[in-house]
Amino acid sequence: MVENNSDVLLDMQDIHKEFDNKEVLKGVSISLHKGEVLVILGPSGCGKSTLLRCLNGLEKIQSGDIKFKDKSIVQKNTNWQEIREKIGMVFQNYELFPHMTVIENILLGPLKVQKRDKTEALTQAEELLDRVGLLDRKDSYPRQLSGGQKQRIAIVRALCMNPEVILFDEVTASLDPEVVREVLDVILGLAKNGMTMVIVTHEMGFAQSVADRVVFMDEGRICETSKPDEFFNNPRTERAQHFLNILQY
């Protein structure tokens, strides 16, 4: 990975965020480079999901700055609809639209938001579905799919917008253990193809293999940022050591 400033896609500077006077992000600064896979780890309630949600405007920050391609996106006049086309997000509970078929779910953004040509968008959607092995389910409704299938569809839905970054918010947390792998494999495939991603996860093995950089958060602060091998074999901070110890059952 090249450490070059012009490559910075998302730049977070001293982000503070509070809910009802309780501060959940206490000055978080980090930058995400093009093509980089950033994995955020940390105990529950450390603010990692909140940080992710701030990056596409689902939460407003109290102070600090977030720049997307050198342009601040926390201004009053920020056009979030435009930004969100570029910053995709996949949620823990898939959140497919239950009244639409798989293909309608995927094409809603490309056709209605991006106003793209239908045949062109459809071709891309089918290609992506094929890549995750679900082309034969394109006319199914979400309720007819398993959790793992739904989550793969949700990833395709985000991908079909051609985003520059995708945010993954604990995307395997609601899945049965036997289908976690099929979802993680899709994300790993994206990483290999150079997709820029920010991933919040509790799957340590996956984190180690997919991450370019690991960020460890606790109590609303970043405690440690390091290469994955370094972090998992040789955590620098006591908190990270403690966190990893608990997980090694």
Add this chain to the structure above:
Amino acid sequence: MQNLGIRAMFEGKNFQRLFQGLFVTVEIAFISIIIASILGIIIGLSRTTKLKPILIINRLYLEMFRIIPTLVWLFIFYFGVTTALNVDISGKLISIIVFSLWGAAEMGDIVRGALQSLPRHQIESGKALGLSYFELYMYVLVPQAIRRMLPGTINLATRMIKTTSLVVLIGVIDVVKVGQQIIESSRFKFPTASFWVYAFIFVLYFIICYPLSVLSKRLETKWNA
């Protein structure tokens, strides 16, 4: 003697008159239901805002129509408002106005309930795709809400149809009133007419309301399939 009573309905133009009365009932009910649905959706959408004044006005409006009986509303408009404004409005039009306002209040509550029952994450998921608020409501929230609104809406529609029987009290000649007239005029000739006339009116109401409940069952099974 009972088989004589049924003949009251076929005396003169009685049968035809019953259907004319039925038409008035159906006309008031259906025009009101349509107006109520349109206004109700607007009211329901407006009740999802966080603006206090809008919420308070809506709340007052709904509670007023819930607390004050429909009959009283008919009187307020028919006798009160027309006198106060010194205008002459027919009983039928008054009925349509009152039933529309009542229906819109109830419908607004049904729409609000359906929208608010949708998981908050559906909104976020739509936003994350870059949908505008309008697109979010248009493609994601309202289509899902309509499915949840269906049972309440059908229930409201049948309630409105049945409650139209109150309009006789402000001088509108609906199917029930025609029935009464037939019974009165044939009191000596066919003493048991009342049984037959009311039985027939029962069947007429059933014929209007039943298709609605069949329709709602069909749609529910279709959407749950």
